[in-house]
Amino acid sequence: MSWFERNTHHWDDWSLAGLVAAKQGQRVSLVVPARNEAATVGDLVSKLRTSLMETATLVDELVVIDSDSSDDTAQIASDAGAAVYASAAIRPDLGSYPGKGEAMWKSQFVTTGELIVFMDADLTDWDTHFVRGLLGPLVNNPTIELVKGFYRRPGEHGLDGGRVTELVARPLLALHRPPLRDLIQPLAGEWSIRRSLFERLQVPTGYGVELAALVDTLDTRGMDAIAQVDLGRRDHSHQDLFDLGLMATQIVGMMSRRLGTGPASDDVGLRQYIPSEGSTEVVERSVSLLERPPVREAASGIIA
Numbered sequence: 001m002s003w004f005e006r007n008t009h010h011w012d013d014w015s016l017a018g019l020v021a022a023k024q025g026q027r028v029s030l031v032v033p034a035r036n037e038a039a040t041v042g043d044l045v046s047k048l049r050t051s052l053m054e055t056a057t058l059v060d061e062l063v064v065i066d067s068d069s070s071d072d073t074a075q076i077a078s079d080a081g082a083a084v085y086a087s088a089a090i091r092p093d094l095g096s097y098p099g100k101g102e103a104m105w106k107s108q109f110v111t112t113g114e115l116i117v118f119m120d121a122d123l124t125d126w127d128t129h130f131v132r133g134l135l136g137p138l139v140n141n142p143t144i145e146l147v148k149g150f151y152r153r154p155g156e157h158g159l160d161g162g163r164v165t166e167l168v169a170r171p172l173l174a175l176h177r178p179p180l181r182d183l184i185q186p187l188a189g190e191w192s193i194r195r196s197l198f199e200r201l202q203v204p205t206g207y208g209v210e211l212a213a214l215v216d217t218l219d220t221r222g223m224d225a226i227a228q229v230d231l232g233r234r235d236h237s238h239q240d241l242f243d244l245g246l247m248a249t250q251i252v253g254m255m256s257r258r259l260g261t262g263p264a265s266d267d268v269g270l271r272q273y274i275p276s277e278g279s280t281e282v283v284e285r286s287v288s289l290l291e292r293p294p295v296r297e298a299a300s301g302i303i304a
C-alpha cells in the first residue's frame with residue numbers, strides 16, 4: 001500500500017465521542033494566529049468554543065495569538081471566549097518579529113497541550129469538524145506526528161490549491177522533496193502536530209512556516225510520521241498578487257536555506273513594478289527570511 005493510501009483520511013473516519021474517549025489523558029491546544037481578522041475571528045472562536053469545549057470536550061484550550069493587529073481582533077476574540085495573547089508580549093526577552101510563523105512559534109510558550117492544532121482566523125467557509133479530522137490520526141496512531149488538512153475550494157477551483165500553492169509550493173516539492181507531492185494542500189493553515197515534534201523544529205517567522213514544518217518532518221522523521229485528512233470545503237479571504245509575492249519569496253527562501261543555497265542575510269529586497277500614468281513605479285519591499293530556533297533550544301537560552 002502506498003503512503004497516500006495508508007495515510008490519507010476523511011474527517012468523518014472518527015466520531016466525536018470516540019475521539020474524546022480516545023484522547024483521555026492528552027491535552028489539546030487549538031491555536032489561531034490572527035492579524036487584523038476582526039471580521040471573522042469572533043464567529044470562528046465562538047463556534048469552536050461552543051461545539052468543542054462546551055458541548056463536547058475535545059479541545060482543552062482555545063488560544064488566539066494576536067499578531068500585531070491594528071484592528072479589534074484581540075478584543076473580539078476575547079469576548080468570544082478565546083484566551084488571547086499578543087505575540088509581541090509573549091516572552092519579550094526573546095524579542096518580537098512580525099509574521100504568522102512568529103505567532104505560532106510564540107504560542108508554544110503559552111499553551112500546555114501535548115497535541116497542538118492550528119487554524120487560520122480568516123476562514124469564510126469551514127466547520128468545527130476540521131479539528132476533529134486533524135486530531136483523528138494523532139490521537140489514534142502513535143507513529144503520526146503531523147497531520148495536514150486538505151479541502152475542496154468552492155467555485156471553479158475544486159481540488160487545486162491557491163496561487164502560491166500551484167506556482168511555488170508544488171514545483172519546489174517536485175524538485176526538492178518529491179515524497180511531499182502526495183500532500184494535496186501543502187500550504188493549508190489547518191494542521192496539527194505533537195508538541196514533542198514542534199518544539200524540535202526551527203520555525204520561519206513568516207509564511208514559510210507550513211512548508212518548513214513538512215520538509216523538516218520529512219527529513220527528520222520520515223513520511224510515515226505524516227498524515228493528511230480531507231476536511232471537506234474550505235474558503236478564506238484572498239490576498240492580492242503583490243502581497244502573495246512576499247509569501248512566495250519567504251517560501252522559496254525557506255527552501256533555499258534547506259538546500260544550502262539561501263542568502264546569508266535574513267532580509268531580501270523584493271522589487272515589484274506598478275505601472276502608473278506615463279511611468280513605472282518601482283516598489284522595493286523588504287522580506288524577512290528569519291527563522292526561530294527550536295523552542296527546546298530557545299527555552300534553554302539559545303535564541304535567534
Ligand SMILES: O=c1ccn([C@@H]2O[C@H](COP(=O)(O)OP(=O)(O)O[C@H]3O[C@H](CO)[C@@H](O)[C@H](O)[C@H]3O)[C@@H](O)[C@H]2O)c(=O)[nH]1
Nearest residue numbers: 033034035037067099100103120121122187188189207210
Ligand atoms: O503576519 C501575519 C500574517 C497572517 N497571520 C494570520 O495567519 C492566517 C493565514 O494568513 P493569510 O494571510 O490569510 O494566509 P493565506 O493567504 O491564506 O495563505 C495560505 O498559505 C500560507 C503559507 O503557507 C499559510 O500560512 C496560510 O495559513 C494559508 O492559508 C490568518 O489567520 C492571518 O490572520 C498572522 O497571524 N500574522
Ligand SMILES: O=C(O)[C@H](O)COP(=O)(O)O
Nearest residue numbers: 162163164165187238239
Ligand atoms: O494558499 C495559497 O496558495 C495562497 O494562500 C493563495 O491562495 P488563493 O489563491 O486562494 O488566494
